[in-house]
Amino acid sequence: MSSPVSTTASIDPTTRRVPPLGGLNVTMLKIELRRIMRNKRTMIFTLVMPVLLYVIIASNAKYTNERAGSGNVSAYILISMATYGAVLASTSGGAMVATERALGWSRQLRLTPLSPIAYIVVKSLVALTLGLGSVLAVNVVGILTNKADMPTHVWIAGAVIAWAGSIVFSAFGLFMGYLLPSENVMQVLGPIMAGLAAIGGLWFPIDKGSVLDHISAWTPIYGLANLARWPLYGGGPHLVWIVNLAGWFALFVAGAAWRMSKDTARV
Amino acid sequence: MTSATEHLGLAPVDPAGARPAVSLTGVTKDFGNVHAVRGIELSIQPGEVVAFLGPNGAGKTTTIDMILGLSTPTSGSLSVLGLEPREAIARGLVAAVMQTGGLLKDLTVKETVEYTASLFADTRTADDVLADAGISGIADRLVARCSGGEQQRLRFAMALLSDPALLLLDEPTTGMDVEGRRSFWSSIRSDAQKGRTVLFATHYLEEADQYADRIILISQGKIVADGSGSEIKSLASGRTVRATLDNAETATTALAGIAGVDSVEVRGDSVYVHTKDSDAVARYLLTQTSARDIEIAAKGLEEAFLSLTGDHDTQGAGQ
Numbered sequence: 001m002s003s004p005v006s007t008t009a010s011i012d013p014t015t016r017r018v019p020p021l022g023g024l025n026v027t028m029l030k031i032e033l034r035r036i037m038r039n040k041r042t043m044i045f046t047l048v049m050p051v052l053l054y055v056i057i058a059s060n061a062k063y064t065n066e067r068a069g070s071g072n073v074s075a076y077i078l079i080s081m082a083t084y085g086a087v088l089a090s091t092s093g094g095a096m097v098a099t100e101r102a103l104g105w106s107r108q109l110r111l112t113p114l115s116p117i118a119y120i121v122v123k124s125l126v127a128l129t130l131g132l133g134s135v136l137a138v139n140v141v142g143i144l145t146n147k148a149d150m151p152t153h154v155w156i157a158g159a160v161i162a163w164a165g166s167i168v169f170s171a172f173g174l175f176m177g178y179l180l181p182s183e184n185v186m187q188v189l190g191p192i193m194a195g196l197a198a199i200g201g202l203w204f205p206i207d208k209g210s211v212l213d214h215i216s217a218w219t220p221i222y223g224l225a226n227l228a229r230w231p232l233y234g235g236g237p238h239l240v241w242i243v244n245l246a247g248w249f250a251l252f253v254a255g256a257a258w259r260m261s262k263d264t265a266r267v
Numbered sequence: 268m269t270s271a272t273e274h275l276g277l278a279p280v281d282p283a284g285a286r287p288a289v290s291l292t293g294v295t296k297d298f299g300n301v302h303a304v305r306g307i308e309l310s311i312q313p314g315e316v317v318a319f320l321g322p323n324g325a326g327k328t329t330t331i332d333m334i335l336g337l338s339t340p341t342s343g344s345l346s347v348l349g350l351e352p353r354e355a356i357a358r359g360l361v362a363a364v365m366q367t368g369g370l371l372k373d374l375t376v377k378e379t380v381e382y383t384a385s386l387f388a389d390t391r392t393a394d395d396v397l398a399d400a401g402i403s404g405i406a407d408r409l410v411a412r413c414s415g416g417e418q419q420r421l422r423f424a425m426a427l428l429s430d431p432a433l434l435l436l437d438e439p440t441t442g443m444d445v446e447g448r449r450s451f452w453s454s455i456r457s458d459a460q461k462g463r464t465v466l467f468a469t470h471y472l473e474e475a476d477q478y479a480d481r482i483i484l485i486s487q488g489k490i491v492a493d494g495s496g497s498e499i500k501s502l503a504s505g506r507t508v509r510a511t512l513d514n515a516e517t518a519t520t521a522l523a524g525i526a527g528v529d530s531v532e533v534r535g536d537s538v539y540v541h542t543k544d545s546d547a548v549a550r551y552l553l554t555q556t557s558a559r560d561i562e563i564a565a566k567g568l569e570e571a572f573l574s575l576t577g578d579h580d581t582q583g584a585g586q
Contacts, residue, residue, distance in 0.1 A: 011313075011432045011462045013286075013348045016358035017388035018549050027385035031378050104368025107423075111335060112386040113357040 013210020022115030024122065029252035032126045042092050045190065046134045050085030051141045054078055058147045070234035071150025076229060078138060078148040079158040080202045081227045085134030086166035086219060088193055091186075093127025094256075101177070101263070116260065120174065127170035128163070134218030135163045150232060157231035165224040168245060171219065171252035201225045220248040274570040286349035288313045288433050289334055289465035294343035295488075296329050301326035303329040305488035307342070311466060311481075313432065315542065316459045318475035319468040320499075321485035330485070331435055334466070335363055348432055358431030359387045364422045372411035376402060376421055379410060380428065387429045399454075400424035416447065425452075435457070452478045472479045476500060505529060506545040506565050510558040512538050518556055525551055 019025075036042060054077060057063070063073035100106050109119060137161050142148045150158075176189055197203055199212075200221025206213050218220045223244030230237050289311040296304040304326045311317050319327045321420055332338045333345055336352030347355040357360045370379060380393040397403045398421045405413065413421065426434060434455075440448045455478070469475050475482045476496040483497065484492040492499060505527075512518060515538040519531045527544030537560075540548050545563045552558040 011430065013350075013355075013358070013360050013432050015389075016360055018357045019386065019388040023386040025385045028382050031374065031382045031385075034378070035371070035373055100371070103371060104365070105371050107337070108365075108369035108383075109386075110337060111361070111363050112355060112383060113359065113388070114386045 019113050023036055023113045024117035024118040029122060029125060032122060033129060036096070036126060036130055041186070042089075042130070043185070044141075046085055046089040046130060049138050050081045050088070050134060051137050053084075054081040054138055054176050055141060055145060057081075058142075059145065063174055064147050064149070069150075069229075070154060071232050072148065074153070075148040075150035075232060078142040079162065079232065081223065082135045082138040082142075082159060083162040083166075083221075083225055084197050084202045085138055086131040086162045087169045087197070087224065088190075089134040090127040090131035090166040090168075090170040091173040091176070091189055091193055094123060094170040094175075095129050095177040095185045095189055096126070097123060097174055097177035098180055099177075099183050101181045102183045106263070118221055120256075120260070123174060124167065124170045127173060128167060131166040131170075135159050154231045158228050161231070162224070162228040165227060165245060168220070168224065168249040168252060171249060172258055175252050175255040175259060178256060187231065196221045197225075217244060220244075220252075223248070273322070286346075287311055288315070288348055288468065290346045291330075291334075292344050294330070294333065294340045294345055296326075296338070297341045303367045304333075304340075304486055307485075307488075309483065309490065311464060313460045313464050314459055316455065316465045316478065316480045318468070318479035318482045319466060319485060320470065320472065320475045320482050322470055325485045326488040327485055328437065329488075331363070331437065331466070331468060331543055335361065335435060351465060355433070359389055361435070362426035362429060362431035362433075363435040364419075364426045364437065364439060366441055367420060370418055372409045373409065375409055376413065376417075377406035377409050379421060380424055383425045384428050389430075391429050391430060393428075396424040396427050399427060417442065419443070431463065433464045433466070436465065438469055439467055448474075472499075505541055505543045506563055508540040508542060508545050508548045508552070509560075509562045509564070510538055510540075510552050511536050511560040512552070512556060512558045521555075522548065522551070 017096055058074040058081075060076045063077060066073045070077040095232075097106065100109075106119075136159075139155065143155075173189070177185060180188060182188075196219055199216055199219045201216055202225050204223060216221050223241045226241045227237060227245065228239070276408060281317060289308045289309065291307050291309040293308045294304060294309075300404070305332060307326075321327050329338070333340055334347060334352060336347075336356055344543060345352065348360055350358070350360070352361070364459065364582075374382065377393055377397065380397060384390045384393055394403070397406055402424060405417060408417075410418065410421070440451055443451060455465055455561050467479070476499070479496060482492075482494065482496055482499045483490055493533050513536065515533045515536060518538065519533060522528060522531045522538065522540050524549050525540075525542070525544075527542045529541040529543070532539040532541075542548050549561055551565060552561060
């Protein structure tokens, strides 16, 4: 047996430090962003598709001429598509945990100082950045194509609300990511998101007071869709929109936290 | 058959009074009704290279998971370098190399190392560990395009980033060729010289014998033997003496009393004596009993290993 004692001085455990912020840092954030931009499927679905949908639908002369609140219907479509892009981007960002769990990367990270909270913060920041990219893409193309018409403050308010509200869906993505450990979770979530966007009122306007409207009010995209378009119409936001958004947010966060605690306990 | 723990080498005592690299006291782990770990006492000193040897399902991985802070013991206590496992991990004192997984396919080799490095307060540079692991040349390659061997080197590079005081390896050389195995272990040994403690799980007796200072045999959630490679091998060096003997049952007590006898089995008219000293048993049988048809067979390493670990299912017991 070797004589270990005489040589222990070269690794001194007492000098080692714990990183600040649970390991959160700019390098990992940069690599995470580079990584998501490498994913062609994510890029096409979150950045290209909402823009294309906007360009195709909003260039219809009928929509550029028809008014909607302080703008035209093209503006209404622009805000809707920006919201859709942000929602999809945030969901994709959150759902990355599914891939990472399937590949054993989450387990690998647990052998580093990175805290679970810091990990969730990073995933949310990545989701929000992707969401911002999506909102900006639709809005920039909207300006360049010159079909949408609305006051500047409505442009800005609509974009900001669509983006900020999409945080709800990064929690949704996380929840689903922990629920469905698969490398291709977005193949499942993509169609679900499209369905939720339709019933939530992003694909086509839903008549107020109709049966569909009552159903729509219970679905997760309804609140954000109406809040994002609210600057276009002015007046006060309906309480039901806020309750809808906050309620689903609470549900998704609770679901994600529940699944995450199950995951880290590994019983 | 021996079921009691055989303490061969005494646990090394550290005269400097330094904290053990790993210390487990009465550790158990249950998964529902399954008792995966049934009371492990263990102390590993800094700089030791220790093999955790046992068949699949013996409790090796469960024990390693607890040392890594990935799960907590059902009862008992456990410390790593005098700290809670999670505390030791947060200081970069513990690293592990898993056999599979744990890599993101859409990152390059270098990004993977940089990402990991960014999480530690004290770390070596990415270029350093890539060079050490011999993968500087593929730094810009996507992990998805790396071979199994290259991915294993990458895992190793990641584990060395924080210059860990304790390194855990799970079946580290699976899939490596002879040359790769040799260079892998020579680098492990030189790190151990610097005081790094290495604990590796394996089900290959050969590998444990060749590269570990100390072998801990684990079976059914318990330590069944703990000693140096040669001590463990001497356990495995016994022979089986078979004889035809009338009234075999009555002779078992006397046979079991002969020095070196591990166990005595009676099957019909035949008696099987597992012993380290076959001469003594044969002499006794021939001079003191009416035994006939005596056969002496060497107990293979693997058979001894199986009898020691109490696992008669050859599946997963190595070769």
